[in-house]
Amino acid sequence: MCSDLQRRRLLQGAAAAAGLAATGWALAAEPWAGNTLRIVVPLAPGGSADAMCRLVGNALGRVLGTTVIVENKPGAGGVTGLAEVVKARPDGSTLGYSLAGALTVAPHIARHMPFDPLKDLAAVTQVVAVPEVLVVHPKTGVRSLGALVAKAKAAPGQLNFGSAGNATVPHLGGELLKREAGIDLVHVPYKGSGPALNDLLAGQVDLMVADVTLVRPHIAAGRLLALAVAGPARLAELPDVPTTAQAGLPGLAISNWHGMVAPAGTPPELLARLQQAVAEALKAPEVAARLDQEGADPVASTPAQFAAFLRGESARSAALVKALGIRWE
Incomplete structure (x- = not known):
């Protein structure tokens, strides 16, 4: 049976499709021309999602012939902003740009989730895949993952790790570090990776599992130290940094990614056009150069591919959350 929200989405989706036909908008003729496309980033300014969305959004506006407005709506690890997208009209005028946490992690951690990402949001595309890196502030005095583990074991509960908020990938990464190394760290959640990075750079936070796109410039400048890449292979951008496996854990x-979603009930034709436009935007010279420089991989999957990816990621997150025993009030 459909919920009230799902029934409303179906009706709104039908109305949106009928409206497109009634106005004679042809999808191939750029239906957003002369209109505004609003993209909600459910995290604070200054983080990796915010920066990437604005970069891709500028190119997307050119592709669609429209003005793209990026709005930051932080809160609850990204859930607050995406809840606003869920309530928007499914006519292609409002999208959400989210990291993995709010879409595939939060539903398995939060005791009170205001929506079901797999049912109340429509997949548009996975935009990029982003490797995670374990970084520390130089004041910690450690230069390797082994040294960090030894220091944490010698002083349980004295080191802390920042994250973009509860139920985000950096949060999971820190909890996974605690379990795998058998150490006690204090979690410090923020309303986005930007504020968390600021406190990490200021030395108020000791360490963080973070998107390489967020921390690579600060590693290059010596403001942060990279201890390990939390993935299967070393990164070309950080050739001297071992993987966590090579470092002993x-x-x-763990990895992160960025994806674009729309309100459930958005006509499939609009979703397909948006995906095609994002794929084209990712090929823009300034976007491609920035992705290559910062270590993010463009994806631009179809709506069907991204929907299947979300289901798989949600299942994997559920298993990991259960194993870690994390709950979030």
């Missing part, structure tokens, strides 16, 4: 493996 093969179980510390």
Whole structure:
């Protein structure tokens, strides 16, 4: 049976499709021309999602012939902003740009989730895949993952790790580090990776599992130290940084990604056009150069591919959350 929200989405979707036909908008003729496309980033300014959305959004506006407005709506690890997208009209005028946490992690951690990402949001595309890196502030005095673990074991509960908020990938990464290394760290959640990075750079936070796109410039400048890449292979951008497996913690493996979603009930034709436009935007010279420089991989999957990916990621997150025993009030 359909919920009230799902029934409303179906009706709104039908109305949106009828409206497109009534106005004679042809999808191939750029239906957003002369209109505004609003993209909600459910995290604070200054983070990796915010920066990437604005970069891709500028190119997307050119592709669609429209003005793209990016709005930051932080809160609850990204859930607050996406809840606003869920309530928007499914006519292609409002989208959400989210990291993995709010879409596939939060439903398995939060005790009170205001929506079901797999039912109340429509997949548009996975935009990029982003490797995670374990970084520390130089004041910690450690230069390797082994040294960090030794220091944490010698002083339980004295080191802390920042995250973009509860139920985000950096949060999971920190909890996974605690379990795999057998150490006690204090979690400090923020309303986005930007504020968390600011406190990490200021030395108020000791360490963080973070998107390489967020921390690579600060690693290059010596403001942060990279201890390990939480993935299967070293990164070309950080050739001297070992993987977590090479550093002795093969179980510390986690990655992040950015995806674009729309309200459920958005006509499939609009979703397909948006995906095609994002794919084209990712090929823009300034976007491609920035992705290559910062270590993010463009994806631009179809709506069907991204929907299947979300289901798989949600299942994997559920298993990891259960194993870690994390709950969020």
